Amino acid sequence: MIPLMHVILDVGAEAEQAGARKFREVLEAKLRKEFLSEDVRIVESANLGVSGQGVCMLVYPDEVYYGNLKLSDADRIVDQHFINGKPVEELFLDSPEMRRLMAWRRREGIIKKGRGRVVLDNVGAVDPENLAEYKSRDGFRALAEAVRGGTPEGVLDTVKRSGLRGRGGAGFPTGMKWEAVREAPGDRKYVICNADEGEPGTFKDRIILEGDPFRVLEAMALAGYATGAEEGYVYVRGEYRTSIDRLENAIRKSREAGYLGRNILGSPFSFEVRVKEGAGAYICGEETALIESLEGKRGTPRLKPPYPVTEGLWGRPTVVNNVETLANVPPILRNGADWFRKFGTERSPGTKIYLIIGHVVSPGLVEVETTTSLRELIYGYGGGIRGRRRLKAVQVGGSSGGIFDPSVLDEAMHFDALKEKGGILGSGSMLVMDETTCIVDMVHGILNFFLHESCGACFPCRIGNERLVRTVNGFRSGSARPSDIDLLEEIASAMKVASYCALGQSPFLPLSTAIRYFREEFEEHVNGKCRAGVCRFKVLKERQEARRWTVVMSR
């Protein structure tokens, strides 16, 4: 039976804590009592795009958002809204921030139907555990068309023409990567989906995997078809339990329905997907470290070249694509390369998922075209800065991205956006910092993270990170000398040149941009001043004290 109404219940981490599961039970009990269980389907969503609103849900077809729901509200909503058709207005999702945000969006005309939703169009709209719902939204159509009437060359050609670039951080053209694997010699090839999302400030892949896992599988099969691979692996970080469960469920159901496995849909093409679980290592997001880990070893990176496209998993040609990159593939093949190119810019076509986090009113993620400016992202989608404070800095692209002052606000966030300013788009994360933030302290936090995550295999990274943290700590404690500012840059650039992999090269960007845009603050710290009042200058104070005593005693 087709349900008359859909309830999309937010079961994200925050809603779950607010009691979303319990609310679901109460709502289900009430629906059973009213004999409505078949007519109202409850779908769980990892993220409704709202924050700080407790238990919230979206009701279709009315498109009504309810927020801050208490258990007792379930009965009322069923009676008034579901049975009598009158949405309960008092329970609508509402807050000053939300009102401001909605007004801004209306004013700026941001809510235009269908705009930009290439990747996340199913997330929150389908039951991620239900194959039929995925299929009802054109799911597996691209794969069916490819294996029945298409050719691998055709699929490859469309992806190439679309200009799709990798969404994992580097922005490498996906079609070129696929072509390299296709042309690489070897009878066994592999497709790996990199779902080891660990870049601080990034959780887009989790939302895709939890909200639309079938799409990732379809894309992997298409990648296999285009490149000549018959086996695929999804490497998911161990902390993403829900993603792993949903993927395994999706693989089982896709295989039963003939979309994965031997002779897909009766064609000669076969493709198997397995899930591999990580065990907590940031470095495994680096593709060669990921491959090592997948082979059952310590996740230390390999020296490149050779690149995975020629010598990857078990030494064979391997495609490694990020989750978001793959999620773009089925809609591109369904609608064509030209359709995709209508979004975004010439060199960065399509949309991008941006994560807007830190000191903003409504932290979260949004998928918009790559023509969107940083200002729109922070003040529009993020709702502006919390607590009427002023924007001080924003770190674009995750922890290895550059730290900028507000002068970059009007830059469009495409892949090559911040290149001449010394930045990268990276994972698409925008860490927003207000004036209460101390840049030196923040840099310390970032460097500490790299120190913790360095795998220790090569010495520039292992020792360099240690030295960086110690030096920057000098600024916080008051023992730094003026020349230490240049020393920081010097160490980071040596690491950039000499490190084995991207992790050792990472501190350079945040450090060099922080020094370029906020040099004054580093200088102030040398003199024992922290304008945000965060740093305590313990060493400096101890020295002052000691000096004072020396003076007293010598008298």
Added chain:
Amino acid sequence: MTTSQIIRSLEPTQDNLLAILHRVQDANPANFLDQPELREVADYLELPYSFVYGVATFYSMFSVKPRGRHVVRVCASPPCHLMGGRTIRDELREYLGVEFGDTTEDGLFTLELSSCLGTCGIAPAMMIDGEIFGNLDGVRLREILDRKRREEP
């Protein structure tokens, strides 16, 4: 299931090593990989013990030291740091009375640091076993830990 059965529930290929270690650790009452277990895994996969030990100590989710019933993993990444992560870390250390990597005397909690948990929208965040807790402050932190304590038999 005995440990041997758990180990043998997956094919003896090296790429299953991490999965086997996960399963063995999950079944261990003290939440860690002990030496005999690691040796048995090494034998099953025909790998040197030193290699298996090397893998087990590389990944932060594995432990070769006994741990408490609940593993509290607090996010140490920059976004959480920005939102007050350091205070949360200090509060946790103080409230549980242990340093990172150690277990409380009653054997209930082990305190660990974690890289980004991917819940930056609700920073600062921590994970207790598989469960995420976000928007933390000192009060909420104590509530959550107290509730965990009360749930114990």
